[in-house]
Amino acid sequence: MAAPLKRICCQAARQVSIYRSSSTTRQFAESRQCQHTTSRTFTSTSTAALPRRRGEPQNNRRQDEEAFSEKEHEEVLEDEPDIDGLINESEISSTGYAELEQHRELREMVRLAAxxxxLLSSLSREYEQPDPARHPLRWRYTTYFGEAHPASRKVVVEYKVSDLAHQGLEEKHLDKLRKLVGARYNPETDVVKMSCESFETQAQNKRFLGDTIEKLIAEAKDPNADSFEDIPLDTRHHKFKPNYKFPEEWKLTQERRAELEAQRRALLLEEGQRVEENRIVSGMAAIEAERQLRLKQVEEPIMAEARQPLPRGKQGRKEMGQTAGAQRL
Structure with a gap:
């Protein structure tokens, strides 16, 4: 009973699959035919609408229908665009064009270097240190190679107070200027260091520092203002670092090196004489003697056990781990 039921189920499943495949093929063909008919600019009549002449055999009509369908298929193919003509395999891809452009840039840089x-060597000049009388101000800027950073707008200026004497300042004016700058003055190097980052651009901060220095110089040169001669220079803001000098007696000269070498040789000779006369114990000899003594103490029990005679008979063979089978071998 089970075998016929299984055969019936298999036949039903096979018929369903055949029906589904045929229906899918028919739907695809109809959709393809609809697309071709809508893309064409002319109208065609179906084969069912063709008039059948009286007395015409059925085979001739079937041949006409096949010829008409072939002609229709050729017309549809002519209407479709030529895809193969649009693709040119001889052209370079976008990636290839990028590689070619990079190669051109490299060749351009090599040509410039070669x-x-x-020719730039003809424009080289010997470095000349700027004259502090003409350029007493030294500016310092901070850049981050094109990246936006809050610290890139900071500008620092340094100048030596004594270099401003070329600007028409006398010694009393310079002393007053040192007192006006306050904690920005370094009494060890006589350098004033000022910075500004209050504005958005470096040019604005530099302009502000330049105006401030001009105001300080004008205030120091003003004869009607207070000269601050009765006020001492305040240097509490600066920590003086002690500058230790190496003693002259400690410096190694050729004579000092020869003297030290002679002293070392004399000490070595004296120590050798003491060892020979047994007035001093050599450390290496004492360590070696002690090592030999301990080695001898460890080896004596082992050698004494090795000198004992071996037991004989069955008991002796058992103690030595020998059996009858091993003895035969």
Whole structure:
């Protein structure tokens, strides 16, 4: 009973699959035919609408229908765009164009290095240290190579107070200027250090520092203002670091080196004489003697046990781990 039921189920499943595949093929063909008919600019008549002449055999009509369908298929293919003509395999891809552009840039840089950079040597000049009388101010800027950073707007200026004497300042004016700058003055190097980052750009901060220095110089040179001669210079803001000097007696000269070498040789000779006369114990000899003594103490029990005679008979073979089978071998 089970075998016929199984055969019936298999036949039913096979018929359902055949029906589904045929229906899917028919739907795909109909959709394809609809697309072709809508894309064409002309109208065609169906084969069912063709008039059948009286007395015409059925086979001739079937041949006409096949010929008409082939002609219709050829017209549809002619209407479709030529995809193969749009693709040109000889052209370079976008990645290839990028590699080619990079290669061109590298060749351009190599040409510059080979032909134009050697010509820059004709424009080289010997470095000349700027004259502090003409350029007493030293500016320092901070850059982060094009990146936006809050610290990039900071500008620092340093100048030596004694260099401002070329600007028409006398010694009393310089003393007053040192007192006006306050904690920005370094009494060890006589340098004033000022900075500004209050504005958004470096040019504005530099302009502010320049105006401040001009105001300080004008205030120091003003004869009607207080000269601050009765006020001493305040240096509590600066910590003086002690500068230790190496003693002259400790410096190694050629004579001092020869003297030290002679002293070392004399000490070595004296120590050797003491060892030979047994007035001093050599550390290496004492360590070696002690090592030999301990080694001898460890080896004596082992050698004494090795000198004892071996037992004989069955008991002796058992003690030595020998059996009858091993004895035969």
């Amino acid at each position: 032909w134009e950079m050697p």
